[in-house]
Each structure stands twice: as C-alpha cells, then as structure tokens.
Amino acid sequence: MPHDTDQKPIGKPEETRLFVFLLVFLFPILSVAIVAGYGFIVWFSQLLFFGPPGPPS
Secondary structure: OOOOOOOOOOOHHHHHHHHHHHHHHHHHHHHHHHHHHHHHHHHHHHHHHHOOOOOOO
C-alpha cells in the first residue's frame, strides 16, 4: 500500500495568515477562556465546599 508523503511546503502567505489568526483570534479567546474557567472553578468550589473568604486577619 503506497503512501503519498510528498507534502506541499507551506508558503509565506499561508504562514502570515496563520500567524495573524493565532495572534488576533486564538490567543485572546484562549486566554479569556482560561481566566473564565479558573474563575468558575473558584466560584463553584466556594459555593459547594469552602464558603466565602473570611475577613483578613
């Protein structure tokens, strides 16, 4: 069973488009999702297990 391993190399325009996509869309969406997920985990754990934070000592 022969496999076609001759892949077309990525050109500069495709590389630039990928960089812009990562910079403009993926990284901001990913960072917002990570911060929101962490906030949700903290909120949910306080709701169920630990309660609100106490007064400062």
